[in-house]
Amino acid sequence: MANLPGGTHVLSGAEAQRLRTFCTSEVWTEADLDDYSHIVRGPTSSVRADFEERSSVDGIEKTRQSLADIHYGPTKVPLFNFLLQLTHLDPYNRLRYLETTRYLALEAKVPVDSTDLSGTTTFMYAISTKPYWDREFADIMVEAGVAINHRNRYGCVAGHDIIMASDYSAKGKKKTVDALRYFIEKGGDVNVAEGNGITIHRMGTSVQRLIPEIGLLLNGGGGAGISGSTSGGLGGKKIGRNDPCHCGSKKKFKTCCGKN
Numbered sequence: 235m236a237n238l239p240g241g242t243h244v245l246s247g248a249e250a251q252r253l254r255t256f257c258t259s260e261v262w263t264e265a266d267l268d269d270y271s272h273i274v275r276g277p278t279s280s281v282r283a284d285f286e287e288r289s290s291v292d293g294i295e296k297t298r299q300s301l302a303d304i305h306y307g308p309t310k311v312p313l314f315n316f317l318l319q320l321t322h323l324d325p326y327n328r329l330r331y332l333e334t335t336r337y338l339a340l341e342a343k344v345p346v347d348s349t350d351l352s353g354t355t356t357f358m359y360a361i362s363t364k365p366y367w368d369r370e371f372a373d374i375m376v377e378a379g380v381a382i383n384h385r386n387r388y389g390c391v392a393g394h395d396i397i398m399a400s401d402y403s404a405k406g407k408k409k410t411v412d413a414l415r416y417f418i419e420k421g422g423d424v425n426v427a428e429g430n431g432i433t434i435h436r437m438g439t440s441v442q443r444l445i446p447e448i449g450l451l452l453n454g455g456g457g458a459g460i461s462g463s464t465s466g467g468l469g470g471k472k473i474g475r476n477d478p479c480h481c482g483s484k485k486k487f488k489t490c491c492g493k494n
Contacts, residue, residue, distance in 0.1 A: 246429035262307025
């Protein structure tokens with residue numbers, strides 16, 4: 235921990251990689267949890283009763299902030315991220331965890347923008363596709379007023395992790411397209427540069443060769459998909475083989491997204 239870059243400034247190069255390596259290799263264990271972690275794993279009625287009791291003693295604003303300040307494990311997992319993880323680690327009780335999340339975020343109004351050690355919010359994890367693409371959870375975060383274009387310690391917004399696709403199966407491609415479409419529809423900015431100066435739009439120029447719908451999304455085509463023929467279209471308009479590709483790569487369509 236002592237060797238990890240501190241502060242809130244955007245990282246790049248070796249500093250960013252060192253923090254990424256730590257955050258992707260460390261996990262919380264039961265030993266890292268507190269009494270409240272057991273409360274949120276119980277019925278929502280217990281979470282509600284606890285919040286009301288805390289508020290009667292400390293006041294509602296202090297109670298909200300104290301819950302937003304909860305973090306678990308070496309990577310400082312915040313409360314809502316803990317609940318997101320529970321919905322996948324314990325799918326049998328997923329509906330209960332979602333109910334608790336709705337109560338805390340929308341009724342109790344606990345702030346949802348808390349971050350982990352990498353500066354990443356729960357919303358960003360919910361749509362990153364690594365490992366989650368959880369629209370239901372993300373919707374709660376959006377309704378609660380999460381910052382869609384929050385940048386983490388690497389300078390990334392949620393779209394950066396989405397566009398770095400790692401699963402090129404049919405299911406994986408669909409997940410990537412659906413998550414990126416969601417990000418853009420909610421006001422996500424594809425022109426934000428991460429710490430090394432690379433935008434989502436630029437990253438997409440290579441990804442779209444394997445997932446053509448990405449090019450449509452990044453260039454305002456709605457992501458409805460393209461035919462795969464050499465005369466594919468954007469918004470119903472046919473593109474000739476020698477026309478500039480609609481993805482913005484500046485290559486001819488036949489040598490880019492229209493390549494057989």
